[in-house]
Amino acid sequence: MAERKINPILKLALELGPVVVFFVAFLRLKGNSYEINGTMYDGFILATAGFVPLMILSTLALWKLTGKLSRMQVTTLVLVVVFGGLSVWFNDDQFFKMKPTMIYLLFGGALGIGLLRGESYLKFVMEEVMPLQQEGWMILTRRLTAFFLTLAILNEVIWRTMSTETWVYFKTFGLTAAIFVFFMTQSGVFNRYAIEDDT
Incomplete structure (x- = not known):
């Protein structure tokens, strides 16, 4: 399938948006701990927990709008889900x-x-x-x-x-x-x- 052109600003926002949101979330949550279902999580873990689904959504949006994802984008998404998921699951x-x-x-x-x-x-x-x-x-x-x-x-x-x-x-x-x-x-x-x- 041929790649469809989209607004370059929108494309950049979808590619960098999750990283920016993660960075801002970390700055706001760092140094704090939060209890969720009896388990304590620090700000970094919570920022990671938000980053993973946001990365999935932004990549799916890119695919929907452009009709194509590079191997690098797919590989990066898989590694984000795997390693980000492991960090949240094991609280590490x-x-x-x-x-x-x-x-x-x-x-x-x-x-x-x-x-x-x-x-x-x-x-x-x-x-x-x-x-x-x-x-x-x-x-x-x-x-x-x-x-x-x-x-x-x-x-x-x-x-x-x-x-x-x-x-x-x-x-x-x-x-x-x-x-x-x-x-x-x-x-x-x-x-x-x-x-x-x-x-």
């Missing part, structure tokens, strides 16, 4: 904090397997957005593989050695900024290996 924030590690290991590992086979799986995902020569795809894939694996290690170091609040700031702003900066620094690859559109 470690599961949710491990989620970015699993996402980046999965994506980095998949790209790495493609490289071992002499292929760029990144090309299959992003070719329509950024048409590049094969050599350009291979360079970008190698760099992105190393970048994802670095983010996985960094996430593990931060959540295991720093406070929950520090990790939430890192997750909300640090990881997003890191990905933005990475692609900005790849402009040389995009310019050198871009395929010109004859039309």
